[in-house]
Amino acid sequence: MSLYWRIFLLNAAVLVVAVLLLLGPVTVSTPVLFGEAIVLVVAVLLLLGPVTVSTPVLFGEAIVLVAGLGAMLVANAMLLRIGLAPLGRLSRAMATVDLLRPGNRPQVTGEGEIAELTATFNTMLDRLEAERATSSGRVLSALEGERQRIAQELHDEIGQTLTAVLLQLKHAADRVPEPVRGELHQAQETTRASLDEIRRIARRLRPGVLEELGLHSALRSLAAEFTTTRLSVSAHITPGLPPLDGATELVLYRVAQEGLTNAARHSGATRVEVHLRPVPGGGTGLLVRDDGRGLGAAPEGAGIRGMRERALLIGAELAVGAGPAGGTEVRLDVTADHHGGSRP
The missing domain is CATH 3.30.565.10 (Histidine kinase-like ATPase, C-terminal domain)
Known part of the structure; x- marks a missing residue:
């Protein structure tokens, strides 16, 4: 259950019990419990108002009390909705935040604890985005260095080895009989294609x-x-x-x-x-x-x-x-x- 409904139902329970106390069927413990004391305070405040209640309660008075209870519940719901709206916006912002899309911040409105919590959350996001950018910079710099190392090894080691293989195949193809020469030429083309692919990969790794x-x-x-x-x-x-x-x-x-x-x-x-x-x-x-x-x-x-x-x-x-x-x-x-x- 959300915070809004927990607060609203708690307030509604206090108001309902206070009205029932005025109507008569609610009993009070001895000694008085803390919750009953709150209800009694609300009931006394109702009694001190301009509306009088008969004993026993008349039907018209009961209707007035129930209508007043409904009005208080509606007012309580509206005030809670308005008061907790910044907390709801902050909760939605927390659920949708993405450090890869920086700059989105929930708006700090009003004063008090919720405004302070929103400002603290924005400060935390600023720090997280700065730390994310710094750590990403280190990772990507290391990645670029590793790419250059691999590209260099592909070019210097494997590239030179395949070039030597091509020369050896050409030398062998010039000295073997014709049936074998065709197979060696095919091996040359395969090796040459592999060498071109390695060079292409090296160029992509290191532009x-x-x-x-x-x-x-x-x-x-x-x-x-x-x-x-x-x-x-x-x-x-x-x-x-x-x-x-x-x-x-x-x-x-x-x-x-x-x-x-x-x-x-x-x-x-x-x-x-x-x-x-x-x-x-x-x-x-x-x-x-x-x-x-x-x-x-x-x-x-x-x-x-x-x-x-x-x-x-x-x-x-x-x-x-x-x-x-x-x-x-x-x-x-x-x-x-x-x-x-x-x-x-």
Whole structure:
């Protein structure tokens, strides 16, 4: 039972027993119990009012007492509803809070304990969001470092090993009879395809083009990488955008990469557009829009949660939803204070 109904029923019981006491059938213990004392106080206050009660109670007086009881119960219910409304709003805010969507705070109204509790809850949310952003930053930094290490090992160890295998296969194919040579050529093609796949994975783990040529070239390269016979990806970059710091460029690149990955794997899209453009207030916005089936009622997966974690690191606003013509739209808006001395 909610707090509202517990208080209301307790008050209603006191009022009903007080009225019954006036009507006569209620007895009082000796010595008087604490609850009975409260009822007696209410009854005495009723007796001190302008309404007199006969002994025995007349029918008309009983009607007046019952009507007065009903009016008091209605007034009690309204006052409780008004008084406990801030507590209800705070309870709903607690139930719906999401640290990946910061900024939503219950409004502090009035004074007293409930207002103090709401303000304390807002302060706790501020601290939790700051700690979440700090811890997420450490985790994502460690993740990027591990990605670079794995990409380096794939390139240096496995890539070089497969290259050596290709050379050995070519050398063997030049010296064996014709029936065996065809099988060796097939093994060469399989090894070459595996080497290309490893290089592609290494590029995704460590975007070297982002470090060397900047975000604009990296987005164009990403669009070309995801373009296939089934999926067309185009990059549209507004000229004259101000430079961004390195951390912001990495977040934009990873969000675009995750958006394109989701579009290629899950949406059934045939066309995806990647836009990098200015937004009101002097910021920079990234938009990834596809013509697929959309999100529907599916819950957010690890990919979208990862994008929200990255957006929190730079204080950007991330929105994932349906596009104006269907499909899915991923929008990331970066404020102007993240522009600065990075790559041109």
